[in-house]
Amino acid sequence: MKASITLVALFLASYTFSQELFWSTETEVASGYGNLRPRIALTSNNVPVVVWGGGTGTQPVYVSRLNGGAFSTPIAVSPSGINPYTATWTGPDITAKGDSVWVIYDAELNAGFDVYCVASTDAGVSFSDTVNISGYSGLNRFASIGGNLNGDIAVSYMTHDANWTNPRYVVSNSIDAGTSWQAPVNASEALTGSEVCDCCPSEIILNGSYQALLFRGNNANLRDMWASFSSDGGVTFPIGADVDDAEWLVNVCPSSGAHGAFINNVFYMVWMTGASGTSKTMITTVDKSNAVSTTNWEMPGTPQGGQNFPRIAGEGNTIGVVYQEYISGSPGQECYFAYTFNGDSKLDSLTLLNAQSLGSQSNPDLVFADGVFHFVYQNSYTGGVTYRTAIVGSVGVNEVSKTISIFPNPAVNEIELEGASNSKIHVLNQLGERMLSKNVYNEKESIDCSQFATGTYFIQVIQNNQLVQSKKIVVIR
Numbered sequence: 315m316k317a318s319i320t321l322v323a324l325f326l327a328s329y330t331f332s333q334e335l336f337w338s339t340e341t342e343v344a345s346g347y348g349n350l351r352p353r354i355a356l357t358s359n360n361v362p363v364v365v366w367g368g369g370t371g372t373q374p375v376y377v378s379r380l381n382g383g384a385f386s387t388p389i390a391v392s393p394s395g396i397n398p399y400t401a402t403w404t405g406p407d408i409t410a411k412g413d414s415v416w417v418i419y420d421a422e423l424n425a426g427f428d429v430y431c432v433a434s435t436d437a438g439v440s441f442s443d444t445v446n447i448s449g450y451s452g453l454n455r456f457a458s459i460g461g462n463l464n465g466d467i468a469v470s471y472m473t474h475d476a477n478w479t480n481p482r483y484v485v486s487n488s489i490d491a492g493t494s495w496q497a498p499v500n501a502s503e504a505l506t507g508s509e510v511c512d513c514c515p516s517e518i519i520l521n522g523s524y525q526a527l528l529f530r531g532n533n534a535n536l537r538d539m540w541a542s543f544s545s546d547g548g549v550t551f552p553i554g555a556d557v558d559d560a561e562w563l564v565n566v567c568p569s570s571g572a573h574g575a576f577i578n579n580v581f582y583m584v585w586m587t588g589a590s591g592t593s594k595t596m597i598t599t600v601d602k603s604n605a606v607s608t609t610n611w612e613m614p615g616t617p618q619g620g621q622n623f624p625r626i627a628g629e630g631n632t633i634g635v636v637y638q639e640y641i642s643g644s645p646g647q648e649c650y651f652a653y654t655f656n657g658d659s660k661l662d663s664l665t666l667l668n669a670q671s672l673g674s675q676s677n678p679d680l681v682f683a684d685g686v687f688h689f690v691y692q693n694s695y696t697g698g699v700t701y702r703t704a705i706v707g708s709v710g711v712n713e714v715s716k717t718i719s720i721f722p723n724p725a726v727n728e729i730e731l732e733g734a735s736n737s738k739i740h741v742l743n744q745l746g747e748r749m750l751s752k753n754v755y756n757e758k759e760s761i762d763c764s765q766f767a768t769g770t771y772f773i774q775v776i777q778n779n780q781l782v783q784s785k786k787i788v789v790i791r
Contacts (some may be wrong), residue, residue, distance in 0.1 A: 333655045334707040335687075336772065336786060338744040340669050343385045343690065345698030347376050351405035352690040352699045353679050358413050359748045362681070362688050363438035365391075365408040365417050366699050367400025374398060375406045375419050378699075379438040383745060385701070391432045391441045396421045399455060402677060402692075403569040403623070404515045409461035413437040416467055416492050418447075418459040427455040429471050433492040447471075447486055447495045453478060456513075456571075462520040467492060468548050470501070470518035470527055472510065481512040483529050487548045501527045505542050505554035508533040513567040521576035523547045524602055527554075528572040528583060537562045539572050539585045543602050555605035557598055560589035570622055574600075577628040578657065583607070584624040584635055592619030595637045597626070597659055613652050614664045615639055620647075627682040630780070631657040632706060634687055636667060636678040646674025649691045651704070667702070670695055685774055685781045686746040703746040705772050707784055718775055724788040729761040729773070738776040742784075743769070763789050 343352070348368035355363050363379040374390035375398045392398045398406065398419045406419040415434040420427050429448040432441040447469055448454040457471040468487045474480060484498035502510050510516075514530040514537075525544040530537055538561065542554030562568075572585035584597045595613040600606070613635060615621050620640030627634055634653040641648050649667040654660070668675035673695025680689045687704040719732040731739070734754045739761065741750040749766060752759075763771075766789045775782045 335653075335665075335704040336707050336744075338703040338705075338746070341385070341701045341745060342696060343378050343699040343701050344376065344388045345696050347388045347698070348373055349692045349697060349699045350400045351402060351677050352692060353406065353408045354681055354688055354690045355408045355410035355415065356681050356683055356688065357410045357415060357437040359751075360683050360686065360688075360746065361437060362701065363408065363410060363415055364690050364699060364701065365406045366692075367398055367405040370400060372397050375400070375417065377417060377438055377441070380701070380745065380747065383743065383747065386439075389441070391417055392419060392421065392430070393444055396430065396444070399427065404456055407457065407459045409459050409467060410438075411461055411463070411465045414465065414491060416459055416461070417441070418457045418469055420455045420457045420471065427453060429454050429457045429469065431459070431469070431492050445492065445495075448473070448498075456515040458515065458517045460518040460520040460525070462522060464522070465491065466520060466547065468518050468520060468525055469495070470516045472512070472516065473498070478512070481509050483510055483516050483527060485518060485525065485527060485544075485548050485551065499548060499551065501542050501544070501551035502529055502540070502554075505551070506531045506533065506540060511537055511567060513569050515571040517571060517573050519574045519576065519581075524576070525551075526574055526576075526581060526600075526602065527551060528574050528585075530568065530571060530585075531556065535563050535565050537564055537568055539583070539587075541574070541583060541600050541605055541607075543605055545602075553603070553605050555607070557583060557600050557605065557607035558585065558587065558596070559610050560587040560596070562587050562589035564588065573625045575626045575628060577633055578630050582626055582628070582633065582659065584613075584626045584637075586622045586624065593621050594619055595621040595624040595635070597635065597661065599659055608659070611660050613637065614662060615650065623677055625679050627680045627687070629682055631655060632682065633657065633659075633661060634680060634682060635661055636680050636689065638676040638678060646694065647676040649675045649678040651680075651687075651689070655706075667691065668693070668700070669702070670700070675700070684740065685784050686742065688746060701745075703744070705742065705746060705784055706781070707786070718783070720773055720785065720787065724790045725763055726790060727762070727764040729763055729787065731759045731761065733757060734759060734775060736777065740774040740776065742772045742774065744771075767791075
């Protein structure tokens with residue numbers, strides 16, 4: 315008799331939840347190329363591309379991409395003579411759409427700063443010549459880049475008047491894939507009535523015609539977080555508000571910005587505050603039509619606190635937040651991952667992200683797509699950048715309409731499916747790479763796995779553009 319796995323699927327509005335996360339081992343992106351503040355984006359077939367700063371001073375910005383279970387040799391995307399401005403709290407940023415990738419960074423030049431962009435059309439294998447976004451105007455820094463599913467891209471950065479006075483955030487858009495950039499739009503000054511915190515980076519988040527600029531204000535040392543919104547593709551930013559109810563008064567710069575994401579048509583925002591005397595990560599939802607926020611919820615963490623640099627990603631009812639946390643008595647920081655599968659903004663589930671217990675792991679970033687969380691973080695023990703995935707083992711499904719059977723398990727040459735008509739099937743390895751994608755039209759269908767190496771794989775069933783289930787299966791030789 316054939317052993318089988320039965321997947322229960324689909325439709326209507328009564329949801330049940332039975333999920334787990336399948337974690338990959340840690341994979342080194344690069345070692346010996348520095349590791350400052352890594353950021354990650356996904357190209358076609360959810361192939362990750364990672365950017366980071368090689369270090370301070372003259373060390374370049376590096377990029378590497380996953381290819382066949384290993385990351386490529388890093389390439390320097392900042393040219394000789396331009397010194398990227400990187401630190402643990404600021405550095406390069408990245409976004410991607412299909413095989414197009416854009417990397418942004420700022421660099422010191424003649425005692426001022428300018429903002430630079432390089433682009434790739436081959437999923438991060440090679441990059442274009444450097445484009446100066448800020449037009450050699452100087453006194454600009456802390457750049458962030460965002461993109462949407464249409465391939466639109468926008469960059470936010472801080473600009474100043476002479477002698478580094480009057481800091482404010484502006485947004486510039488490109489309509490030709492990063493070749494040229496529109497005149498920057500002031501997106502913070504008119505809203506706050508005061509200057510922004512002059513050493514806290516911003517974030518620009520895109521979703522269709524909506525853009526969200528997130529930044530920290532500085533009103534007589536009140537360092538609250540702000541969100542401003544554009545509904546016309548970044549032409550104007552008429553709506554904005556202080557979304558932070560902590561009222562953190564501090565006369566030194568926190569050097570920490572916010573992050574956000576549009577998830578299931580809701581905008582989520584995360585940031586750090588030290589108002590309670592301990593650095594804690596906060597999360598709230600913000601109405602994009604009027605910038606009104608809900609209650610600021612405190613993220614879970616260890617009792618001593620010391621959290622910083624949160625990042626958020628998700629899809630549907632699956633939401634995850636990563637952040638670093640100082641652990642008393644340990645060598646430094648650890649990376650934590652808080653998550654939910656039911657859309658609850660409290661994100662009460664918490665796990666240690668880094669499997670490596672030696673040294674300090676910090677500055678995590680994440681993206682989420684098709685049931686897979688992809689993480690990168692700064693690893694002081696290896697001196698490099700580390701990558702890891704967590705595959706959602708199952709997702710919220712509706713009332714049963716039919717069953718889908720997958721067998722045998724373990725498999726050798728073929729995997730048989732029954733009841734999966736009108737589905738799309740993805741087969742992933744443990745790093746989240748797609749080994750195979752197939753449209754299934756018949757009630758009975760087979761998947762050729764004869765070329766797969768011995769190991770663990772995950773079969774995802776997609777119906778009505780929604781991930782129904784992800785199940786683990788073993789291939790043996």
